[in-house]
Amino acid sequence: xxxxxxxxxxxxxxxxxxxxxxxxxxxxxxxxxxxxxxxxxxxxxxxxxxxxxxxxxxxxxxxxxxxxxxxxxxxxxxxxxxxxxxxxxxxxxxxxxxxxxxxxxxxxxxxxxxxxxxxxxxxxxxxxxxxxxxxxxxxxxxxxxxxxxxxxxxxxxxxxxxxxxxxxxxxxxxxxxxxxxxxxxxxxxxxxxxxxxxxxxxxxxxxxxxxxxxxxxxxxxxxxxxxxxxxxxxxxxxxxxxxxxxxxxxxxxxxxxxxxxxxxxxxxxxxxxxxxxxxxxxxxxxxxxxxxxxxxxxxxxxxxxxxxxxxxxxxxxxxxxxxxxxxxxxxxxxxx
Amino acid sequence: xxxxxxxxxxxxxxxxxxxxxxxxxxxxxxxxxxxxxxxxxxxxxxxxxxxxxxxxxxxxxxxxxxxxxxxxxxxxxxxxxxxxxxxxxxxxxxxxxxxxxxxxxxxxxxxxxxxxxxxxxxxxxxxxxxxxxxxxxxxxxxxxxxxxxxxxxxxxxxxxxxxxxxxxxxxxxxxxxxxxxxxxxxxxxxxxxxxxxxxxxxxxxxxxxxxxxxxxxxxxxxxxxxxxxxxxxxxxxxxxxxxxxxxxxxxxxxxxxxxxxxxxxxxxxxxxxxxxxxxxxxxxxxxxxxxxxxxxxxxxxxxxxxxxxxxxxxxxxxxxxxxx
Numbered sequence: 001x002x003x004x005x006x007x008x009x010x011x012x013x014x015x016x017x018x019x020x021x022x023x024x025x026x027x028x029x030x031x032x033x034x035x036x037x038x039x040x041x042x043x044x045x046x047x048x049x050x051x052x053x054x055x056x057x058x059x060x061x062x063x064x065x066x067x068x069x070x071x072x073x074x075x076x077x078x079x080x081x082x083x084x085x086x087x088x089x090x091x092x093x094x095x096x097x098x099x100x101x102x103x104x105x106x107x108x109x110x111x112x113x114x115x116x117x118x119x120x121x122x123x124x125x126x127x128x129x130x131x132x133x134x135x136x137x138x139x140x141x142x143x144x145x146x147x148x149x150x151x152x153x154x155x156x157x158x159x160x161x162x163x164x165x166x167x168x169x170x171x172x173x174x175x176x177x178x179x180x181x182x183x184x185x186x187x188x189x190x191x192x193x194x195x196x197x198x199x200x201x202x203x204x205x206x207x208x209x210x211x212x213x214x215x216x217x218x219x220x221x222x223x224x225x226x227x228x229x230x231x232x233x234x235x236x237x238x239x240x241x242x243x244x245x246x247x248x249x250x251x252x253x254x255x256x257x258x259x260x261x262x263x264x265x266x267x268x269x270x271x272x273x274x275x276x277x278x279x280x281x282x283x284x285x286x287x288x289x290x291x292x293x294x295x296x297x298x299x300x301x302x303x304x305x306x307x308x309x310x311x312x313x314x315x316x317x318x319x320x321x322x323x324x325x326x327x328x329x330x331x332x333x334x335x336x
Numbered sequence: 337x338x339x340x341x342x343x344x345x346x347x348x349x350x351x352x353x354x355x356x357x358x359x360x361x362x363x364x365x366x367x368x369x370x371x372x373x374x375x376x377x378x379x380x381x382x383x384x385x386x387x388x389x390x391x392x393x394x395x396x397x398x399x400x401x402x403x404x405x406x407x408x409x410x411x412x413x414x415x416x417x418x419x420x421x422x423x424x425x426x427x428x429x430x431x432x433x434x435x436x437x438x439x440x441x442x443x444x445x446x447x448x449x450x451x452x453x454x455x456x457x458x459x460x461x462x463x464x465x466x467x468x469x470x471x472x473x474x475x476x477x478x479x480x481x482x483x484x485x486x487x488x489x490x491x492x493x494x495x496x497x498x499x500x501x502x503x504x505x506x507x508x509x510x511x512x513x514x515x516x517x518x519x520x521x522x523x524x525x526x527x528x529x530x531x532x533x534x535x536x537x538x539x540x541x542x543x544x545x546x547x548x549x550x551x552x553x554x555x556x557x558x559x560x561x562x563x564x565x566x567x568x569x570x571x572x573x574x575x576x577x578x579x580x581x582x583x584x585x586x587x588x589x590x591x592x593x594x595x596x597x598x599x600x601x602x603x604x605x606x607x608x609x610x611x612x613x614x615x616x617x618x619x620x621x622x623x624x625x626x627x628x629x630x631x632x633x634x635x636x637x638x639x640x641x642x643x644x645x646x647x648x649x650x651x652x653x654x655x656x657x658x659x660x
Contacts, residue, residue, distance in 0.1 A: 068471075169347075169350055169351065169354060170354065172347070172351050172354075173351045173354035173355050173358065173635075175593065176351055176355065176593065176635045176638045176639055176642075177355055177359075177593065177631055177634055177635050177638070178593045178594070178596040178597035178600065178634055178638075179593070179597055180597040180600045180601070181596075181597070181600070181615060181630070181631060181634060184600070184615060184616065184619045185359065185362060185363065185619060185627060185631070186362065188619040188620065188622070189362070189363060189366035189622070190366055262478060266478075266480050269480045269482075269483075270480065270481070270482060270597075270600075270601050273480075273482050273601065273604075274600075274601070274604060274616055276619075286480075289480075289482070289483055289486070293486060293605075296486060296489065296490065296494070297494055300490050300494070303483070303486050303487075303490075304487070304490075306483075307479070307480060307483035307484075307486070307487070310478075310479075310480050310483065311475060311478050311479045311480070311483075314478035314479075315474055315475055315478040317478075318474055318477065318478055319474070
C-alpha cells in the first residue's frame with residue numbers, strides 16, 4: 001500500500017505546479033488567524049511528505065489500516081488543502097458578481113463546476129472560501145471549549161465537595177437548554193457580526209459535555225494506585241494534578257475534540273442558516289444554504305453542494321474520532 | 337421510588353432556577369433594549385419611549401426587576417410580550433401543541449427506527465447489511481438537519497409533488513374539508529418535518545443501540561442462554577434486547593435538547609408555527625419576556641424528559657431502585 005500514500009502528495013505537487021504563480025497571493029491575503037492556519041497546514045503537508053518518503057512507524061500504519069480511515073483522511077485532507085489554498089484554487093473572488101445579466105443561477109458547467117447563485121457569484125469559489133470559515137470556526141471554537149471544559153472538569157473532579165456541586169449544577173443547567181437557543185439569544189442580543197465573537201460564543205457554550213467527561217475520568221484516575229503512590233511519596237497536589245492526572249485525561253479529550261469539531265461545524269451551519277452566524281456577503285457553508293433556500297426550485301444545486309461538503313467533513317471527522325477512540329482508549333471501546 | 341422522584345424534582349427545581357437566572361441576566365446585561373431600535377426610527381418621542389419603559393418596569397434597578405420576575409414566574413405569570421402586548425403564556429400555549437406533536441412523533445419514530453436498525457446490525461454483525469447500515473447511520477448522524485429537510489422537500493414536494501413542504505395545513509382548502517380529510521391534511525403536513533428530525537436522530541440512536549446490543553451479546557448470560565438450546569429469536573429478543581435497552585433509555589433523556597435544537601431549524605425550514613420558529617422571531621425582535629419564557633419551557637421539557645427516562649430506567653432495572 002506504499003503507493004497509496006503518494007496520491008495526496010502527487011496531487012498536491014501537481015496543484016502547486018499548475019497554480020504556482022499565485023502562491024504569493026495566498027500569504028499576502030487574509031487575517032492573522034487565517035495566515036496562522038495556512039502556516040499550520042504547510043507544516044502538516046511537510047509532515048505528510050516526510051511520512052511518504054520515510055517508512056511509517058508501526059503505530060501510524062496500524063492507525064491508517066482500515067479502509068474507511070484512509071478514505072476519511074484523504075477527504076478531510078483534500079478539503080483542508082482546498083480551504084487553505086482557496087485563493088488559488090477558486091478562480092474567482094467569492095463575493096464577485098460575475099455577470100448580473102447572463103450569469104445568474106447557471107447550472108453546474110465546466111466554467112462553474114458548481115454553477116452560480118442568484119447574483120451570479122461562482123459557487124465553487126464560495127464553497128471553498130466557506131470551507132475556510134467553517135473549518136476555522138470549528139477548530140478554534142473547539143480548542144476553546146476543550147480548554148474550558150478540561151479546567152472545569154478537573155476542578156470538579158479533583159476538589160469535589162461544594163466546588164463540584166456548584167460546577168456540575170451549572171453544567172446541568174447548560175445542558176438542559178438546547179444549544180441553539182443559547183446561541184440565538186447571545187448572538188442576537190449582542191448583535192454581533194464579527195467572526196471572532198462568533199467563535200468565542202460557540203466556544204463558551206460548547207464546554208458542558210467535555211467537563212462532564214473529564215470529571216468522570218478524573219474521579220476514576222484519582223483512585224488509581226499510581227496517584228495514591230504519588231501522594232504517598234509526598235508530591236504536591238499541583239504536581240499530582242499536572243503530572244499524574246492531566247496526561248491520563250488527554251486521550252479521551254482528543255477524541256472528544258475530534259468529534260466536537262464536526263458538531264461545531266453543524267452548529268455554525270445551523271446558526272448561519274438562521275441568519276445569526278457568519279454575515280453575508282461572506283460565505284460559510286450555512287450562509288450559502290440560506291442564500292440558496294429562497295431559490296430552491298430554480299437552482300437546487302446551491303442548497304445541495306454546501307450540505308454535501310458539511311456531511312463529508314463531519315463524517316470524516318467522526319470516522320477519525322472513532323478510530324482515535326479505539327487506538328487511544330482501547331479499554332473503553334469494545335473491541336468487536 | 338418516591339425518594340428518587342423527590343430528589344430528581346428538587347434537582348430539576350435548582351436547574352430551572354439557574355436557567356431562569358442566567359437567561360434573565362444574559363438578556364439584561366446585553367447592550368440596548370427592545371424599545372431602542374424600532375421606536376426611535378418610527379419617530380416616537382423620547383418621553384413616550386420612557387413612558388413605555390416605565391410601564392414594563394424596565395426603569396427599575398435590575399435586582400428589583402429580577403425579584404419581581406422570579407415572583408411572577410413562581411406564580412405562573414410569565415409577563416407581557418413587548419411586541420404584541422399579549423400575555424406570554426398565551427403566546428406559548430398557542431404554539432406549544434405544534435412543537436409537542438412534531439417532537440414527540442419524531443422522538444417515537446427516532447427510537448423505533450434506531451433500536452430496530454441497531455439491534456438488527458448487532459445481530460448480523462459483520463454482514464454486508466451491517467457494514468452498509470454503519471455507513472448510512474454515520475452519514476445521517478453527520479448531516480445538517482435543516483439541509484436534510486431541504487433535500488426531502490426537493491425530493492417529495494418539488495420533484496415528486498406528493499407531500500406538502502410547508503405549514504401545518506393547506507391554507508385555503510382546509511376549512512372546506514371533511515373532518516377525516518382535515519386529519520389527513522394534517523398528517524400529510526407532518527410527514528416531512530417529522531421524518532427529517534426522526535431520521536437524523538435515528539442515525540445516532542442506531543449507532544448507540546448497536547454498541548449496547550453488542551456489549552450485551554458478549555456477556556455470559558447470553559452464552560448460557562444459547563447453551564441451554566434456546567432459539568435464536570428468544571435469545572435476541574427476550575434476553576439480549578431487554579438488557580441492551582437500558583443504556584438506550586438514558587439516551588432518551590440526552591436526546592431531548594438535541595431534538596429541540598433541531599426543531600428550531602426544522603420549524604424554520606418547514607414554516608412550522610411552533611416554539612422553535614417563535615424563538616427565532618422573538619430573538620430577532622428582542623422580545624425579552626418571550627425569550628426567557630421559551631428558555632424556561634424548553635428546560636422544563638428537557639427536565640421532564642430526563643425524569644421520565646430516570647423512572648423508566650428504574651422500572652426496567654430493579655438494581656437502580658435499590659440505590660439510595
